Amino acid sequence: xxxxxxxxxxxxxxxxxxxxxxxxxxxxxxxxxxxxxxxxxxxxxxxxxxxxxxxxxxxxxxxxxxxxxxxxxxxxxxxxxxxxxxxxxxxxxxxxxxxxxxxxxxxxxxxxxxxxxxxxxxxxxxxxxxxxxxxxxxxxxxxxxxxxxxxxxxxxxxxxxxxxxxxxxxxxxxxxxxxxxxxxxxxxxxxxxxxxxxxxxxxxxxxxxxxxxxxxxxxxxxxxxxxxxxxxxxxxxxxxxxxxxxxxxxxxxxxxxxxxxxxxxxxxxxxxxxxxxxxxxxxxxxxxxxxxxxxxxxx
Numbered sequence: 412x413x414x415x416x417x418x419x420x421x422x423x424x425x426x427x428x429x430x431x432x433x434x435x436x437x438x439x440x441x442x443x444x445x446x447x448x449x450x451x452x453x454x455x456x457x458x459x460x461x462x463x464x465x466x467x468x469x470x471x472x473x474x475x476x477x478x479x480x481x482x483x484x485x486x487x488x489x490x491x492x493x494x495x496x497x498x499x500x501x502x503x504x505x506x507x508x509x510x511x512x513x514x515x516x517x518x519x520x521x522x523x524x525x526x527x528x529x530x531x532x533x534x535x536x537x538x539x540x541x542x543x544x545x546x547x548x549x550x551x552x553x554x555x556x557x558x559x560x561x562x563x564x565x566x567x568x569x570x571x572x573x574x575x576x577x578x579x580x581x582x583x584x585x586x587x588x589x590x591x592x593x594x595x596x597x598x599x600x601x602x603x604x605x606x607x608x609x610x611x612x613x614x615x616x617x618x619x620x621x622x623x624x625x626x627x628x629x630x631x632x633x634x635x636x637x638x639x640x641x642x643x644x645x646x647x648x649x650x651x652x653x654x655x656x657x658x659x660x661x662x663x664x665x666x667x668x669x670x671x672x673x674x675x676x677x678x679x680x681x682x683x684x685x686x687x688x689x690x691x692x693x694x695x696x697x698x699x700x701x702x703x704x705x706x707x708x709x710x
Contacts, residue, residue, distance in 0.1 A: 420448040420503075422518045424511065424527040424544065425489045427481075432492075434528035434559040437695060439493050439500060441557075444595050445523065448501040449493060452518050453486045454511035455479070482506045512547035519552040524697075526557040529689070545689060549670060549698050555588060557665075559695045567662040569642075571599035574667040575656050575684075576645075578604070578626030581669030585699040586630055589667040590638045592697070598664055602631055602645035605652040623647045653687030660692040667697045 423438035435451075442449040455478060486504045493502050507514045519525045529545045545558045564570070574589035576582045586602065593600040604627040606620060624647050631645055648655050660666040670685055689696050 418448065419521060419523045420450040421445070422450045422452060422515065422522040422525045423489075424515050424525070425451050425453040425486055425504075426528055427485045428528070432528070433562055434526050434557075435489055435492065437557060437559045437563070438524075438526035439497050441524065441526070443497055443500055447523055448503060449497075450518065450522070451486060451489050451493070451502065451504040452507060452514060453482055453489070453505075454507050454509055454514040455482045479506070511544045512551075515544065515548050516551045516553075519548075519554050519556075522554045524555045524557055525552055526559060529558045529560040546686065549685065549689070553700070555697055555699045557695055557697050558689055560689070561693050561695065563664045563695055564662045565664070569599050570596065570664050571601050571644075571662075572596075572665050572667060573601045573603060573656065573659045573663045575652065575669070575688075576602050576604045576627050576630050577669075578623075578630060579669070581699075581701045583630055583669075584701045585667050585669035586634060588697065588699045590634050590641055592665065592667070593641045594638045596664060597640075599642040599644065601659065601663075602627065602643065603655065603659060604645070604647045605655045606647055606649050607651055608649065620647060620649075652684045653691060656684070656688050657691040657693065660688070660694045660696075663694045665695045665697050666692050667699060670698045670700050 421438050421442040423435055425435065439449055441447075483506055486506050490502055490504050493500060515525055515527065525548060527545055527548065529543060545556075549556050549558075572589050572593050574582075574585055576586060589600055589602070592598075604623050606623045608616060608619070627645055627647060631643060635641070635643055656666060656668070666688060668685055668688060685698060689698075
């Protein structure tokens with residue numbers, strides 16, 4: 412039986428692939444910074460049932476027993492790794508039957524954030540196979556989701572986060588989270604409004620850029636007062652959002668974007684910019700849903 416932690420925690424999807432241990436490290440560090448429990452989850456895949464005859468059920472259980480043993484070894488290894496490195500951190504763990512994306516979305520209901528690892532897959536594989544758990548979790552989780560496909564850049568001084576802004580309510584939620592993360596890490600924050608112009612000559616570009624600057628200033632206004640120690644740099648950059656944000660991520664601790672908007676680059680339903688930065692970013696990507704979307708997903 413799968414159970415979620417009783418109080419808010421950092422949930423990490425544990426994968427046997429050593430490449431994805433970056434997510435385990437990131438999640439444990441975040442739980443330690445926020446003084447929250449760490450909850451480790453390993454999903455074995457889709458359960459298969461329907462065997463009513465006793466001898467068939469017994470044979471099936473016998474056949475799957477090595478899979479369960481292997482899964483338990485994965486989660487036990489992850490717990491031991493965390494307990495050896497982060498003394499005093501409260502750790503819980505579960506092995507769950509079910510599709511990994513569904514399992515993690517269920518665990519997200521009581522989480523402060525869900526953290527997963529992800530390789531940079533070929534575009535077609537990312538879209539049309541079950542190799543990537545990240546996309547469905549981003550689309551349905553009711554909390555921020557951190558995808559650790561690349562290490563954070565801690566040697567860059569001063570350290571900083573990048574947050575994408577488009578003037579909508581979804582990017583405002585991302586900015587709130589970005590200030591919070593930057594304050595926790597003692598890092599700077601770089602807020603970027605990426606203006607992707609339409610066909611040349613269609614708009615008054617100077618007026619459009621001025622409007623972008625206004626929206627950017629309004630989005631970050633007031634949030635600096637809540638986090639006076641965070642040094643903020645904000646600018647409007649012309650170009651394609653995926654390309655600009657990817658370039659900006661090259662030396663960042665993390666790239667933070669909003670999800671599920673309507674209009675503006677943060678809300679292209681994971682089909683464009685959100686998915687693009689997930690695929691190409693050179694640091695961890697943090698996606699932040701808007702509170703109204705959280706309510707809709709929770710129904």
